[in-house]
Amino acid sequence: MCCTHMRVAERNFQPRPSKMTLSLAFFIFLLAVNVPAADGGKVLVFPHDGSHWVNMKVLVEELHSRGHAVTVIRAADSWYVSETSPHYNTVTVDVEGGGNEEFFRVFVSEVIKIKRNKESLWARLALDMELKGKFFELHKKVCEMVVHMFENKEFMRSLQDAKYELVLTDPANGGGVMLAHYLGLPLVFNARWTVHGEAHFAVAPSPLSYVPLPPSELTDRMTFFERVRNTCFYILRMQLYKQVAGPNYSTLAHRYIGPDVDYFSLFQAADIWLMRVDFVFEFPRPTMPNVVYMGGFQCKPAKPLPQHLEEFVQSSGEHGVIIMSLGTLISELPHDLANEIAASFAKLPQKVIWRHKGDRPAALGNNTLLVDWMPQNDLLGHPKVKLFVSHGGTNGIYEAIYHGVPVVGIPFVFDQADNLCRLRAKGVAKVIDVSELDKKIFNFTIQEVLTEPSYRINMQRLSRLHRDQPMKPLDTALFWIEFVMRHKGAAHLRSESYKLPWYSYHSVDVVLFLLTAALLILLIFVGLVRSCFRLCFKRKIKSD
Known part of the structure; x- marks a missing residue:
């Protein structure tokens, strides 16, 4: 497979290339993405950098081996996603994508130092705030990258003309989610985490009485106080995730998708969630029809050692x-x-x-x-x-x-x-x-x-x-990716519950209505009883 390289320049980038150069670059890109693969389709991949790419790369290479044409969008400072590969074409966007290996290595070193020296709680909180700030910046960089893509109308037109059949992305960042909705393409997740934490909590019912929220280090057999801890942990974490991700993706969603769109509902509208989970590792929990489990899909028989x-x-x-x-x-x-x-x-x-x-x-x-x-x-x-x-x-x-x-x-x-x-x-x-x-x-x-x-x-x-499974996890994942390509989505498997407001989802409005109705009936009953007593009392007085 040829490897296409195209750069989407920043708006203030100097010197600006000539129109002829841009036209030639787009022509080469369109030629590459429109070369039909034998019995294959076209997949647009927006990965999450770092170790997450190790998982995504397995799917990309398997898609290529089955005859699909894969195009991967990467940032200029990507530290895991190679610019050239025999298995996929690349589109390199000339902005920083937030992938900073050095920061995380320094951060881990600081964590080790604080833990080993048993430094104060304040030191740990300061480090947590630093990490929160870093993830805020990471999501901000992803959004800036998406804005640069969306503002380049010629580039976006080339993506639309390429006739991709789906977007495959890791919801640990929201770039691929925004791109899929902007292009109107089916969306498939390679997921373990979203921008709001563990992915199950975004798509499936998650009773906190026996579903521990990572990273609480709890099990599915919690005592009363552990359930209290799990609930408090959930409330605090969800607020933290919203503070980190919300300001960036809300602005992006309102600007390019719709003024009243909740950014996280775009995540929840994904057609298929390929979950990197197996229940020999995960605790049993409720799930949904469009959640497909492929934990261990990267594992394979050992090869001879050097x-x-x-x-x-x-x-x-x-x-x-x-x-x-x-x-x-x-x-x-x-x-x-x-x-x-x-x-x-x-x-x-x-x-x-x-x-x-x-x-x-x-x-x-x-x-x-x-x-x-x-x-x-x-x-x-x-x-x-x-x-x-x-x-x-x-x-x-x-x-x-x-x-x-x-x-x-x-x-x-x-x-x-x-x-x-x-x-x-x-x-x-x-x-x-x-x-x-x-x-x-x-x-x-x-x-x-x-x-x-x-x-x-x-x-x-x-x-x-x-x-002991009917299909290998990797084959299961590829079946469902190709299923979405064949049927142009999987809306029949997707619950529409994410469109409900929280009070409707948890039936708070129904409970309040029933309580109000019960209270009215009780008040009417009490009023009738009091009226009967008064009537009886008046009759007694008259007879006396």
Whole structure:
């Protein structure tokens, strides 16, 4: 597939290209997007940058392999979405999209520092406010990017002329949502989160009595006070999400979609929600017909390891191997913490493969191999791997479930603690708070998970349940994307409840009406009784 590159320039960008240059660029773009794929359709993708792109890329590549033509819209400062690819065309918009890798890495470092030093609540609140401000700016940048697209009428006309059949997007930002509604195209989500938090809460009934709101770290078996906590957590979080997302997307929706449009109703109007969830991991909860579950869709059988890794793994003998990866944002741990972990690993009979950047820990043992990158899925699928030390990222968790490898979790930020809480509730993981992590606790936790058979037995049971499905999760996802393309939407699966005001959705108006009616009946009854008593009393007086 050819890779198309077109830039949408900022309005004040200098020097301005000539009309002939613009016409030629649009001609090349239109030629690329109008080349028909064999038995395929055209999909417009507006991704969320960062680790979310890892999931979206799996769908994009599978769509390409099935003959569909995919065009991906990316910002000029994208740090995950490649500008060229054999699997998709790209449209690069010359604005910043808010994807700032350095900020998040610095933020994670600050979180680790605050947690380990057990600094005051005020320090944590200040950090939370900083994160809130960053996400506000991220959504603002996304909206600026969308405005630049919408204001370029020639570019928008080219998108309309390309005859795309749907927009595939991650609702962690609202750019793809606005684009789909502006173009009048069916909308499919690759979702775990929306701009208002966990995606189920946007589309499905979510009783707070047994549906914990991430990241509350609660389970579906809550005590009374935990239910109070869950309710309070929900109210505060929803207000926070509205403050972060509302001002930006409301303005955008009112300007380009309609003056009375509620921006979040545009999210709720999506045709299909491809949910990155499997109920071997998630707690049981109500759902909706247009929610399709594809948790673990990125997982696949392990491939042979590179020779140097295979030799290292085989050298472990009967003790086996532990692998450790803390994701892309946690690239470098504080030196003393890295030494505590290294010293703990050095005491183990197992071999260790540790994805670690930065200086080599002084306490590193001969049994530990440091790598900048590892084929995580292939290692987890190797029979000699006994344990996975993870930060609790969703991709790694599902790969561990798929291959049946128990977990020791060290959560740092975002949904990581909540993800690991779910694994702990299933009896397949132990979790260590970074504020308590030292070589003694770390070693004790690893030994417990390695020597207690229940962790591996439970995880292998989850693996069997996860794999025992009528269709592979990726095939299920592609079926529903193609379903929407064939039928130009899936409105028959979508509830219209999102159009109701909150008081109608929760039947507050009905309850008030019934209470009012009951009160009127009661008042009438009381009035009749009083009238009867007065009449009887008057008759008695007359007879006397």
